[in-house]
Amino acid sequence: MAATRYSRQRNAVKNYLLSVRTHPTAETVYDALKEEFPNISLGTVYRNLNFLVEHGEALRLDCGDGFIHFDGFTDAHNHFYCRNCRQIFDLEMDNVDHINLIANAGFDGKIEEHILYFRGLCKKCLKSGAR
Amino acid sequence: MAATRYSRQRNAVKNYLLSVRTHPTAETVYDALKEEFPNISLGTVYRNLNFLVEHGEALRLDCGDGFIHFDGFTDAHNHFYCRNCRQIFDLEMDNVDHINLIANAGFDGKIEEHILYFRGLCKKCLKSGAR
DNA sequence: ATTGTTGCAAATATTTTGCATTGTG
């Protein structure tokens, strides 16, 4: 049922996500794809981003800045949000999945996952004296 | 400047937050206060919730369900979001702030805090067979 | 009397959706 068909727009959305490490919003993806597809609509971008997320080909990042960001790299990794320049960065860090066990220790339900964002100042903002 | 004045509405918002452990949304607070203030407006509720958050008297919880939830208990504690009944629960668990150090180990910026939500099934949903 | 706060409504802003058309298989 509802077989998936190829579409150049979806393919372009996916390729764009794989070409950047900036965790773009839908609007940013839209702006980028307008070059190749002048008539592409924001609705199509949203539909394809949601499609990719639902099919495990992208991550939806809701870091609380009012925008949903997307990440084409789906291997487990953590994110850092700079409160100054509002960019999201990937973190290379040891796995912290053990916190799920800590959380489940005194909890009657079933903890399946966690959503985790680190916040602070990125290297550039730190050096430029933001505080 | 801009001295804060007392208002019965703000006081009621704060008292309501302190009377529940349900992490209500603005809409829920609004519905609850309409009993005492039939003419209260949603705008007033939002303004007061934001005021309380900015003054450290409430927490804003953005767990990614599309609503911002509020918590009148500002002592450090973690939250669990049930993906079935969509309620937020407090977790009594050991502190995991050490993850900030793990994250900062290979990072050039300054990690100040983390935003953390656990997800899964709460006790009730687990027992009722949700999956 | 001054000005912070409210209620109301309109405005924002982001994301979703209905529908006629286009394109894939």
Added chain:
DNA sequence: CACAATGCAAAATATTTGCAACAAT
């Protein structure tokens, strides 16, 4: 040819804001 995907515009959702009236100090 069937129907998935698109482009466009309108709708839906959550939150913010302008402004005149009200209320606290």
